Amino acid sequence: MPPQLWAGTMGRRLIAVNFDYSDDQKFLKNEARKFLDGNCTSAHVRKVLDNADLSYDADLWKGVGAQGWLGAAIPEEHGGLGLGRVELCAIAEELGRACAPIPFASTVYFLAEALMMAGSDAQKAKWLPKIAAGDVIGAFATSEGPGVVNAANLQSNVVGGKLTGVKIPVTDGDIADVAVVLANEGGKPGLFLVELAGAGVTRETLKTLDPTRSVAKITFSGAAAERLGDAGEGFALTEAVFDRAAVLLAFEQLGGSDRCLEMAKDYAMDRYAFGRTIAGYQAIKHKLADMYVKNELARSNAYFGAWALNVGAAELPIAAAAARVASSEAFWFASKENVQTHGGMGFTWAVDCHLYYRRSRQLALVAGAPKVWKERLVQQLERRNAA
């Protein structure tokens, strides 16, 4: 042992002996996989990828709704299944694995979570049952240009209940029925619910790195806007929604990373070069071992996020940040090294590697880039130290 031993300072939670999915949750996850194996194959994903006019797979969306997944975490009184967030995480993991081309995250992780967190009774009663029933697609609109939106550069503005401004990019903004929009009102930032079919809304679908998910530019010119949550709390609420979404997105990322490792392994086992399978070369073995290590670190951090989200723990901000950083890193690494392991075939449109390479970028950016989350994580550490 080294001459000087330093005890870790994070001995707070030394123990955990129930840190995995329960049997029921595993069953649900397995059922989700079976459903997606049949209803979300590579061909389904590619239908959206290859058709510029198609923003999502409507049949899959309908099927997912029929499975009850859209309302999995919505209370029964609002038409949901009233399951916990861990169950939703299990579903998210499978959706990520299947690279599902549907507005699930926008609707469930962002809109529904924002409503459940900050919505009035009337807002919850109006929207949550529709979300659970699959009658509504949601969107969450904060960004207005390259870089991070903040109090100094936020332009969108609400006057007399009418919203003016431009939001870009808005994931699923072109197909959403309702968006949660970050805007100022009387100089105070707030979140606002805006129905997108109404007057004063212009939408334009954008080209993106991941055409299996849809993104729009939305121009508001006097659209009716209803405040969601307290005035002046726009940025705090946005961060709180991002914390919740980050955990759920981390599970989608994890599902994607696991799939990339599987693909890389399967290909390497079957590909022969210099007289033997390339899976026997250490350059490949070590690459895949690195993927495995990153995926397991991501899984452990994601589980902690799931726990914190499920019980509403005070640790949620730091747990969410750690989950997001670890999963973003794992998926990026696994998706790029999966292409590399496939060699020239991996660079073709025909092989699925690029679907995950694209999706890893979409998921890493949609709730703020990893760099932003690293900063948030360190701020949480500083806060914890000060306390």
Add this chain to the structure above:
Amino acid sequence: MDFNDSPEEAAFRIEVRTWLEANAPKKVDTKKMSEPEILKLAKAWQATKAAARFTCMTWPEALGGRGATPIQNVIYNQEESKFDVPRGFFDIGLGMCVPTVMAFANDETKQRFVAPAVRGEEIWCQLFSEPSAGSDVAGLRTRAVKDGDDWVINGQKVWTSGAHYCDFGILLVRTNPDVPKHKGLTMFWIDMKAPGVEVRPIHQMSGGSNFNEVYFTDLRVNDSQRLGAVGDGWKVALVTLMNERLAVGGSTGPNYAEIMALARSTVTEDGNALANDAFREKLADWYVQAEGLKLTRFRTMTALSRGQTPGPESSIGKIISANQLQDLSNSAIELEDQFGIITDTAIAPMEAAFQQSLMWAPGLRIAGGTDEILKNIIAERVLGLPGDVRVDKDVAFKDMPTGR
């Protein structure tokens, strides 16, 4: 998913905690004590634990254990880690060597050795690695030649932890060089104080000496000291290595919290080091890795608690922790700027913890399986990728090409 013990586990935890509070020795400052003095304290504590059956807990009662479940063992270790008791002297012996003796020795030998080892009166070491057989330990060269009822042993072992204070050891030697390397090995137990055994400390690059070289010159070992059949040494060694204790240990050096404290009190070119963007990004990465490892141990414990065999996820630990220690230590000394070169514990920040861990980290990346071997293990045993092409499989050991 929660952080609660089951009712049975909670009750056991309270039992353990109560016993520890009543029996754990008072904290002593071991910094200025010599190793023999610390060892004396450790032996006394081991005897106390053995009397209450809080050591070797998963072993049957007849062998000094209490037939405990693996999770009860983990709970005890967690609780004990909150007390400042001497530890580390018995892990290899009781975790790896004595279980091998129990599996392969005759009743008489077991009667003689198991109980004193459990009580801490006799300590065992493991003699496998050699200068030319590290990752490829089956390539070892120490020779045993039959002479009547005895075997005569000549050769050298290396990286033997604790050989200088150990009483006995298990020794893997080559008994037949005319067959392929794995087939010509045999295991023995030996008396470390016997004539023909010489222990020399290794002077590490870190400056310390935590390991030894052990030389054998015409060491005579009776055939009754053989563990397993002649030529079955590799199978016996695999049992030893499989008995490697489930590692639930804590940190092995300064972590993100310590470097954060250092950064807070350090001025760099653009102000307080903790305000530096590049540093903050690294800090986040270290935190995510360290937390990830801690939480991965929780998953291992969960599997144990549910009566399952822990999954392969526990194999990632040392790759991450050793590399992080090296990276974090180097960042810390660079943070200290010109001052980072100083190792004087009275002057350097945090008693030179970062300088010390910088010099220790290279060893951690090698000991107990190098980074590269661990990645092979993950690739082959976890992911199921094929093993390497083996050019030595069907070649007699004596015909194998060797370097130095």
